[in-house]
Amino acid sequence: MRKFKTIISVLVAAVLALSLVGCGGGSSNDGEKKAEKVVIKFSHVVAETTPKGQAALKFKELVEQKSGGQMEVQVFPSSQLVGDKEELEALLANNIQIIAPSVTKLVGFEPSFQLVDMPFLFASDEAAMNFYNGPMGQKLMHSLEPKGMLGIAWWPNGAKHFTNNKRPLKTPEDFKGLKFRTQSGGLLDAQFKALGAGSQTLAFAEVYQALQNGTVDGQENTFNNTDTQKYQEVQKYLTVSGHGRLDYVVLTNTKFWNSLTPEQQNIFNESMQEATEFATKLANELNDKSRENIEASGKVEFYELTEADREKFIKVLEPLYAEYEGKIGKEYIDAAKASK
Numbered sequence: 001m002r003k004f005k006t007i008i009s010v011l012v013a014a015v016l017a018l019s020l021v022g023c024g025g026g027s028s029n030d031g032e033k034k035a036e037k038v039v040i041k042f043s044h045v046v047a048e049t050t051p052k053g054q055a056a057l058k059f060k061e062l063v064e065q066k067s068g069g070q071m072e073v074q075v076f077p078s079s080q081l082v083g084d085k086e087e088l089e090a091l092l093a094n095n096i097q098i099i100a101p102s103v104t105k106l107v108g109f110e111p112s113f114q115l116v117d118m119p120f121l122f123a124s125d126e127a128a129m130n131f132y133n134g135p136m137g138q139k140l141m142h143s144l145e146p147k148g149m150l151g152i153a154w155w156p157n158g159a160k161h162f163t164n165n166k167r168p169l170k171t172p173e174d175f176k177g178l179k180f181r182t183q184s185g186g187l188l189d190a191q192f193k194a195l196g197a198g199s200q201t202l203a204f205a206e207v208y209q210a211l212q213n214g215t216v217d218g219q220e221n222t223f224n225n226t227d228t229q230k231y232q233e234v235q236k237y238l239t240v241s242g243h244g245r246l247d248y249v250v251l252t253n254t255k256f257w258n259s260l261t262p263e264q265q266n267i268f269n270e271s272m273q274e275a276t277e278f279a280t281k282l283a284n285e286l287n288d289k290s291r292e293n294i295e296a297s298g299k300v301e302f303y304e305l306t307e308a309d310r311e312k313f314i315k316v317l318e319p320l321y322a323e324y325e326g327k328i329g330k331e332y333i334d335a336a337k338a339s340k
């Protein structure tokens with residue numbers, strides 16, 4: 001089945017690459033090509049019912065409406081087209097024109113993006129959004145331009161919480177000997193190491209199965225990702241920790257962007273701004289609803305860290321600040337800490 005899926009993915013990718021000649025990736029600014037229909041492929045890894053999934057559909061609706069159908073956005077959710085491992089390469093090759101990876105997955109291109117994983121860094125959801133929309137967040141978002149990727153927006157999901165199927169996680173000691181899935185290496189591996197646990201980086205599409213067959217014991221995610229991936233079916237314990245963030249940078253290919261006419265760029269920008277406002281309003285609502293769903297499933301035992309518990313985690317994870325300050329950039333960490 002897996003092999004069949006891989007063959008289908010390769011075929012779809014090949015057809016897409018061919019179909020791009022003369023559409024999104026191939027148009028230029030000369031008069032004749034201006035009238036060509038622009039096709040924008042937007043690929044992401046989560047379900048359509050998530051904040052990212054909904055915002056992608058909102059962007060599609062707005063672009064198509066504002067351009068009178070002259071621009072078309074094709075949205076591919078749930079790693080249908082490409083998964084975590086391939087989406088950055090596909091964007092760079094201009095085989096797809098928009099992705100919105102979780103911030104930490106950009107660590108291979110720019111280590112500063114690991115900022116979101118610094119334990120207990122942001123004081124609240126608002127503090128995170130204000131950092132992203134402030135000067136340092138904008139600097140970080142634009143840092144991939146020399147690599148051919150244009151940052152166009154920050155989209156929120158929310159705070160991460162731990163789940164596992166072995167025992168309730170109330171103190172740092174409870175993590176000893178467990179193995180967790182991470183979205184990327186680097187700081188997230190160091191976080192679990194500091195807690196005495198092991199870790200393994202896995203693509204999002206592989207997580208459910210890895211939890212089910214015991215490749216890993218647990219994972220960390222937002223309520224909404226946990227719920228929409230149905231991890232409650234394969235996890236017994238959830239610790240409401242809010243120890244890190246899971247948000248997105250929406251990226252497009254610079255060459256594709258430069259191929260758009262100024263009018264098309266305006267439509268793109270206006271639609272992205274509206275979709276971003278939509279995503280920002282939706283994220284908390286969907287996470288709250290998902291928390292209720294997981295609780296209502298009756299399959300997961302919840303534990304909410306108390307202030308005293310949090311202090312214990314902060315103490316154990318504190319050395320990560322000294323270790324990662326240089327890699328991430330002190331100016332980013334200071335700005336994030338100061339954000340309200």
Ligand code: LMR
Pocket residue numbers: 045046101102157183203204221225246
């Ligand atoms: C994950 O891999 O857990 C998330 O980054 C998925 C996503 O895009 O929200």
